[in-house]
Amino acid sequence: MTDEIALSVENLKTFFYTNKRCNKAVNGVSFNIKKGKTLCVVGESGCGKSVTASTIMQLLPTLSRIEEGSVTYHSDRGDIRIDELPRDGSEMRRIRGSEISMIFQDPMTALNPVYTIGFQIAESLQYHTDLNSSEIKARVIELLTDMGIPLPEQRAEEYPHNFSGGMRQRAMIAMAMSCNPKILIADEPTTALDVTIQAQIFGLMDKLKSEHHTAIMLITHDMGVVAELADEVAVMYMGNIVEAGTVDDVLRRPRHPYTRALLDSIPVLGRGRNQDIKSIRGATPDPYDRPVGCQFAPRCDFASDACKQMPSEDFVNDTHRVSCWAHKEIAQNG
Amino acid sequence: MSSSALNKKFDRIRAQEEAGLLKTSTGNRALRKMMSNRLAMVGLIIFSIILLSSIFAPLLTSHDPQKIDLRSMLNSPSWDHIFGTDRTGRDVFARILYGGRVSILVGLGSALLSAVIGVGIGCYTGYRGGWIDVVALRVSEIFMSFPQIILVLLLVSIVGQSLINLIIIFVLSGWGSMYRLSRARMLSLREEEYVQALQSFGVSTVKICYKHILPNALGPIMVNVTLTTAMFILAEAGLSFLGLGVPLSIPTWGNILNVAQDLRVLQNNWWMWLPVGLVISLFVLSVNFIGDGLRDSTDSTLQG
Amino acid sequence: MLTFILRRLLITIPMLLVISFLIYLGLELTPGDAVSYMINPELANQITAEQLDQMREALGLNKSFLERYSIWLFHVLQGDFGHSLSGGVAISTIVLDRLPATLELSIFALLFSTLIGCFFGTISALRRGSATDSTLTVVGMLGVSIPEFFFGLVALLVFALNLGWLPVGGRLLPEYDSYWDHLPNIILPGVVLSLMMTAGVMRYSRSAMLDSLSREFIRTARSKGLPEWRINLIHGFRVALTPVVVLIGFRLPTLIGGSVIIETVFQWPGVGNEFILAVRGSDYPLVMMIALFSVFAMLMASLIVDILTALIDPRVRLG
Numbered sequence: 001m002t003d004e005i006a007l008s009v010e011n012l013k014t015f016f017y018t019n020k021r022c023n024k025a026v027n028g029v030s031f032n033i034k035k036g037k038t039l040c041v042v043g044e045s046g047c048g049k050s051v052t053a054s055t056i057m058q059l060l061p062t063l064s065r066i067e068e069g070s071v072t073y074h075s076d077r078g079d080i081r082i083d084e085l086p087r088d089g090s091e092m093r094r095i096r097g098s099e100i101s102m103i104f105q106d107p108m109t110a111l112n113p114v115y116t117i118g119f120q121i122a123e124s125l126q127y128h129t130d131l132n133s134s135e136i137k138a139r140v141i142e143l144l145t146d147m148g149i150p151l152p153e154q155r156a157e158e159y160p161h162n163f164s165g166g167m168r169q170r171a172m173i174a175m176a177m178s179c180n181p182k183i184l185i186a187d188e189p190t191t192a193l194d195v196t197i198q199a200q201i202f203g204l205m206d207k208l209k210s211e212h213h214t215a216i217m218l219i220t221h222d223m224g225v226v227a228e229l230a231d232e233v234a235v236m237y238m239g240n241i242v243e244a245g246t247v248d249d250v251l252r253r254p255r256h257p258y259t260r261a262l263l264d265s266i267p268v269l270g271r272g273r274n275q276d277i278k279s280i281r282g283a284t285p286d287p288y289d290r291p292v293g294c295q296f297a298p299r300c301d302f303a304s305d306a307c308k309q310m311p312s313e314d315f316v317n318d319t320h321r322v323s324c325w326a327h328k329e330i331a332q333n334g
Numbered sequence: 335m336s337s338s339a340l341n342k343k344f345d346r347i348r349a350q351e352e353a354g355l356l357k358t359s360t361g362n363r364a365l366r367k368m369m370s371n372r373l374a375m376v377g378l379i380i381f382s383i384i385l386l387s388s389i390f391a392p393l394l395t396s397h398d399p400q401k402i403d404l405r406s407m408l409n410s411p412s413w414d415h416i417f418g419t420d421r422t423g424r425d426v427f428a429r430i431l432y433g434g435r436v437s438i439l440v441g442l443g444s445a446l447l448s449a450v451i452g453v454g455i456g457c458y459t460g461y462r463g464g465w466i467d468v469v470a471l472r473v474s475e476i477f478m479s480f481p482q483i484i485l486v487l488l489l490v491s492i493v494g495q496s497l498i499n500l501i502i503i504f505v506l507s508g509w510g511s512m513y514r515l516s517r518a519r520m521l522s523l524r525e526e527e528y529v530q531a532l533q534s535f536g537v538s539t540v541k542i543c544y545k546h547i548l549p550n551a552l553g554p555i556m557v558n559v560t561l562t563t564a565m566f567i568l569a570e571a572g573l574s575f576l577g578l579g580v581p582l583s584i585p586t587w588g589n590i591l592n593v594a595q596d597l598r599v600l601q602n603n604w605w606m607w608l609p610v611g612l613v614i615s616l617f618v619l620s621v622n623f624i625g626d627g628l629r630d631s632t633d634s635t636l637q638g
Numbered sequence: 639m640l641t642f643i644l645r646r647l648l649i650t651i652p653m654l655l656v657i658s659f660l661i662y663l664g665l666e667l668t669p670g671d672a673v674s675y676m677i678n679p680e681l682a683n684q685i686t687a688e689q690l691d692q693m694r695e696a697l698g699l700n701k702s703f704l705e706r707y708s709i710w711l712f713h714v715l716q717g718d719f720g721h722s723l724s725g726g727v728a729i730s731t732i733v734l735d736r737l738p739a740t741l742e743l744s745i746f747a748l749l750f751s752t753l754i755g756c757f758f759g760t761i762s763a764l765r766r767g768s769a770t771d772s773t774l775t776v777v778g779m780l781g782v783s784i785p786e787f788f789f790g791l792v793a794l795l796v797f798a799l800n801l802g803w804l805p806v807g808g809r810l811l812p813e814y815d816s817y818w819d820h821l822p823n824i825i826l827p828g829v830v831l832s833l834m835m836t837a838g839v840m841r842y843s844r845s846a847m848l849d850s851l852s853r854e855f856i857r858t859a860r861s862k863g864l865p866e867w868r869i870n871l872i873h874g875f876r877v878a879l880t881p882v883v884v885l886i887g888f889r890l891p892t893l894i895g896g897s898v899i900i901e902t903v904f905q906w907p908g909v910g911n912e913f914i915l916a917v918r919g920s921d922y923p924l925v926m927m928i929a930l931f932s933v934f935a936m937l938m939a940s941l942i943v944d945i946l947t948a949l950i951d952p953r954v955r956l957g
Contacts, residue, residue, distance in 0.1 A: 017344050022351035057861055065344055088866055097863035109854040112873055113953055114880075124862045159952045175862070288351075476656060479933050483895035484913065488929045491917045492668055564783070571785045572899050578917060594791050595903075597806070601799050611788035619783035626779075 003034040006215035012069035014055045025051040027239035038216040040226045043236035049219045053185045098128035101176035105188040107168035111160040117171045118156030124178045143174040166197035183215045238295035245320030255327040257300045302326040374627020380620035388434030397425035399432040418605035433585040441567035444504035452512025460520030461543045474510040482507045519551035553632030560625030564618045661930045668922040673697040675923040679726030719927045729927045740908035747832035755839025763847035781837025790830040790903045807905035827904040842885045846878035880951040887943030
């Protein structure tokens with residue numbers, strides 16, 4: 001049984017026009033998000049993963065636009081081209097919150113400090129459902145309970161600063177899931193949290209997948225999170241996807257030098273103090289002063305003259321694709 | 335901007351970028367921002383014009399601002415008297431020019447003096463902390479719990495009206511905010527690592543405070559000086575208008591306006607009060623423009 | 639909440655005590671003996687010189703400075719502020735008589751400046767960079783640069799003397815039948831008084847709004863699919879309100895101080911007008927007591943503003 005695709009992104013390009021310069025933040029990105037599965041988009045800061053998420057939700061700042069490509073949401077009503085919808089039009093606003101939701105990195109700043117948690121969750125329900133106020137109230141408590149928040153009736157009347165970090169994130173997830181969206185985009189949801197709390201949030205997200213069949217797009221820079229949660233992975237660098245596939249493909253048999261370097265730079269618990277951690281040499285280039293061709297070439301051990309041309313995408317197997325001229329050579333070296 | 339206009343703008347920028355025409359600019363950020371802040375430049379020009387006109391008053395008018403000429407009372411503007419004459423035949427234009435000297439002296443002088451005292455105390459007590467800081471803080475709170483004008487008038491009624499008295503009284507009412515500002519900056523800056531390094535080298539408290547930390551706090555202090563100047567100019571104008579500021583024998587902008595309390599003058603002799611009021615407004619406006627420009631250029635959190 | 643109020647009161651009271659001490663010091667320093675004005679002049683005319691001396695003794699004439707101060711303070715706390723030097727009227731009577739007028743003006747100015755200032759400041763922020771924004775910014779700059787009394791004079795000339803739309807001055811004029819007749823009289827001095835405050839609130843609410851709109855929770859609100867107006871008003875403006883309220887509280891003294899001059903310009907029979915007359919007439923007791931009263935009013939007003947801030951912003955209640 002092939003998995004149903006909830007969202008397809010095809011050759012997406014999003015450019016930023018701040019400070020009178022043109023920043024090609026996302027420069028040709030394609031992927032699918034499948035129902036009941038988690039796609040992890042992983043990369044360093046500035047690689048364009050958050051921008052991709054913002055583009056899908058059409059939450060981009062004024063001085064930016066979708067340059068090329070398509071974002072297609074496969075809804076019950078048919079295929080909707082999100083890139084063609086007016087940014088704050090009624091259709092887009094209907095989709096946001098009720099069909100595609102997003103949770104953000106820092107729940108303390110992402111929640112409005114002067115309104116109670118209950119109020120903020122109820123807002124989504126108010127605007128996307130026909131429930132009356134007592135039904136909304138009941139649903140809010142139901143959601144908080146589902147997300148594992150104790151004493152939900154009391155908690156709903158409290159403010160964000162009364163909550164601990166983990167609980168705030170749960171409340172945010174409750175808010176995002178309030179209308180049972182088909183797709184949940186999570187932008188580094190656990191970066192601001194303790195490791196122990198992280199595990200709880202992961203458990204929560206797994207539950208969402210199994211119970212609600214939600215398609216999850218998880219953005220992170222942490223390979224450990226990828227190993228835990230991902231069904232599929234897309235590795236991004238400077239606005240392009242350099243390698244993508246199932247978590248097995250990418251984590252066990254990485255073919256792109258960047259993916260390998262990322263995996264090599266993580267210390268492994270148990271290997272001891274003297275394990276070999278390699279940091280990636282060089283630094284990410286200035287987005288306004290990019291190298292020609294493959295963006296990773298200046299930092300790559302396998303670079304050659306061919307890299308002055310942007311590598312084309314090769315399919316290693318049905319699910320695994322990589323953009324590197326040297327990927328076969330790398331696979332052979334192991 | 336409409337979306338189509340925005341799109342065209344984007345297309346243009348993209349084309350330029352792809353052609354390699356755009357480069358990051360260098361140079362002193364603060365100066366550049368200041369230059370690009372046209373309002374601040376306009377402010378500076380107006381400020382200079384008024385200031386210089388007052389200083390070089392004798393060059394601009396041959397009339398004596400104090401000279402009474404009972405034969406030409408209440409004359410409307412003419413070539414000889416650009417802004418006409420007042421009730422005792424004195425040339426209004428000359429009075430405005432010479433009056434500017436006093437008003438600006440009071441305004442700017444009081445502001446600078448307040449700054450020196452407020453910053454001096456704020457830096458030192460803020461740095462040292464302890465009981466001296468608490469005492470200074472409470473004292474400043476006492477001064478600041480009076481509405482300024484009431485405090486000023488209170489002191490004026492006790493010590494009497496004179497130019498020096500007014501400046502001293504202004505400083506007494508104004509040092510508090512400067513003090514608070516510099517103290518706050520000092521409190522945040524003294525935790526910086528370079529201060530601890532200086533302490534471990536045995537540099538004296540006074541030196542650390544004034545030579546090393548103070549220069550870093552200068553930005554908001556300068557902005558505050560401009561705002562305080564504006565405040566004092568307006569305060570002097572208001573007080574002198576009521577006859578309770580600078581003694582009426584010394585012409586100041588506010589003094590000249592004193593006659594406007596008479597409704598007949600208000601209606602019939604516009605030249606006696608309208609130009610002065612406009613000059614005050616322009617001067618204070620220019621000071622505010624400069625202050626805004628300074629704030630924009632010294633605030634490092636604003637994105638270029 | 640109650641502890642918050644109590645704590646604030648605890649800080650305010652010592653402050654008032656110190657200031658009352660300074661005021662009393664001022665009374666002692668000015669010409670005239672420090673206790674005679676506490677005696678009702680009408681009464682003084684009716685009793686013998688001996689009895690007068692006895693009264694002065696009781697008020698501490700020959701006692702130490704501190705004793706005199708305590709007796710004076712005792713009287714003040716009971717509402718006895720002594721008597722004006724010109725006319726001998728009880729100062730408390732004068733102040734209470736004039737208070738409604740000043741309150742009318744101040745409350746009008748406060749409401750006007752808050753509503754108009756917030757409204758235009760928000761519009762400025764929402765239409766950032768547009769012609770509307772630039773115009774409003776310049777208007778705001780003018781507002782804080784033009785001397786209030788000068789603006790008052792111009793307004794008086796144009797609207798009252800020349801156009802005759804509004805009365806020239808005064809408050810409860812003899813020809814008014816009911817209380818409401820005098821409302822047009824409030825407009826001119828009220829608007830003029832609020833000039834600087836309105837401009838300040840406008841500029842400040844603009845920047846508070848811009849700051850609020852750039853925060854993360856705005857993005858969250860948008861991601862929930864809420865309509866623009868709700869994002870701007872319920873989320874953006876609501877959070878911007880806190881610093882604006884703090885600013886208004888901060889600037890209240892200018893409102894109280896400004897009324898002093900404006901009342902004189904418009905012949906408005908308020909406490910400020912009375913203060914100017916007292917200063918001009920060297921009526922020291924009246925000057926001192928009005929000053930003391932104004933400090934009290936200010937401290938009370940800032941307490942109210944602090945309570946209001948705590949009500950608006952739940953984060954403040956913690957500290």
